[in-house]
Amino acid sequence: MEKSEEGFVLQLRLRPGTTVSLQIPVDTLASLEKVAASRDMSLQALIKFYIGQGLRQDLAKLFADRVLEKTAQVLTRHIPSEEEISSIIREICTEAVV
Template sequence: MKVETLKKRLDKNRPMITITIRIPEDVIEDLKRVAPLLGFSGYQSLARAYIGQGLRADLERLEGDTVSALIASLKRLGVSDEVIQEALSEVAEC
């Protein structure tokens, strides 16, 4: 994830949207019980954290798959490992 994207994600004043989602009662009770033990002010904060955590993991996996596919394609097209590594290093600095 790029630094700028990460900074935006950490901004506490990001715009929020209200949604309605149906979740089993026992799951909500578990969230309410676990939230204070993990230092969250309430179960909704914990639910948002769980959603964000799963989303970040999926985004990283999916973006990683795209990068891996691109690298494989470049190698098939004859681009040297040195050039690929140089490009990856350059992108990592951004």
């Protein structure tokens, strides 16, 4: 644990890992190395950061889709009109984007 001047505590949670091998185009690897150097990060840390960032976005989208699906199911049990349910779901989606 590390305590900063602001009083925040950084807690790292080590998790088991595995090694993967993937082929990356040479020019993409060169770009990744440049970005990593500009951020004062290792290439491995940058790739992990990008994977984590994309994964969190995708998981959040999956969760939101699941919530909408369940919302539609609940509405179906209480509202007989499919048109009204679709309208409510569209309104929720519109409001969520703003």
